[in-house]
Amino acid sequence: MRPPRTIALDGPAGVGKSTIGKLLADRHSYLFLDTGVLYRAVSLAAVRQGLASADAISLSIVARDLDVAIGRAEPESGYMYRVLLCGEDVTEALRSPEVEQIVSEVSAHPQVRAQLLQRQREIARANPSVLVGRDIGTVVLPDADLKVYLDATIEERTMRRHRERLLKDPAFPYERVLAELQRRDKLDTERTSSPLSVPVDAILIDTTGKDVDAVLLEIEARMEAA
Template sequence: MGKITIAIDGYSSTGKSTIAKQLATALGYVYVDTGAMYRAVTHYAIDQGFTDHNVDAPALIAHLPKINLEFVPNPTTGRSDMYLNGKNVEKEIRTMKVSRQVSKVAAITEVREKLVQMQQQMGKDKGVVMDGRDIGTVVFPDAELKLFMTASAETRAARRYKELLGRGEQVTYEEVLKNVRERDRIDSTREVSPLRKAVDAIELDNSDMGLQEQYNRVHGYALRLIQKQK
């Protein structure tokens, strides 16, 4: 059987990464967390002092040639961690500090162009599961399987809130909900590669769906398409 490309798009905190990792493991495919890439660039911008209420886009654009991103396998977790200029930043990029700025950074044309090029190179040989905001519309418009994941803002905020508390962050549910809604607004209205469902994508609302039910359904979609490949 041949390999396919699986593109998973959707709103923040819909569990895209979770289902993508499960699929990649089950199929023996490469998993690429594009959100981690944008978060790493955002972490760099924050570290360099390029963010305040707004992002200093010209300064960040000038520094893009200095930004090197790499996924490195973690033997302890069995997954890959994001490395920024040779340093493991997996923990740092998952904070609310980064979440507050990442949609603004991701809206910068030059940032998207750089990362999209990297993502397309990573998936050129197929056998990849990639999740993000524009995978099925921009990065891999010809992907054999496209999924668009959604859930209510309240459900997503509750998931994110629980995750952040588990990491020891001091946040309130109201703050997280506000951030989720603001990210939705920015992601959906930006001029470059806005978040939208590809015409041929399968929409999956998992507001009331268990993880196992969700996985079984998506895995079934993938297997049927893989079996059709020569």
């Protein structure tokens, strides 16, 4: 049986999509693309240019002209990939509070999504790939060979994201992470363009209380059956 060439991995913020997707890609020699990185790069460029998150036209131009490169990170860096924006390493800046504050609004604009859609599809067509995002199975790769939707309770997702934040700021409040995720969930599910939803033909995996290896094994079992 031929293994799936394209794997779409969707789910809400903080569910572990990037961690699972990167490990899955590494274990099976797939290309890994966290499509959220592209929207974060547009958001960071917007912050630096002083653009409003509601300015869809200007943001779509930023997305069209985006000079971004995604490569391997050094193992000791703690990051899954290294992101260059106009040649500058912005890997850490993409997770800044300023970017977190606007990335959902920026990614909700149909004009921005349209500019980045073709780039994502071209990457997937060129290589056996694992693509991670919020509309991969519904919009970016509706014909993906395998679609997986990861979910977890808001408490579980907040705990995971808070643990990440504490590594950089030991005083970062749990309540702020919870509020951020609740806000992002609302924006992601209620936006008019490509809202977060479960693809009808996706495998739904609740990761609450599960470790990474357990989730990987569950996906790999589905890969063998695909």
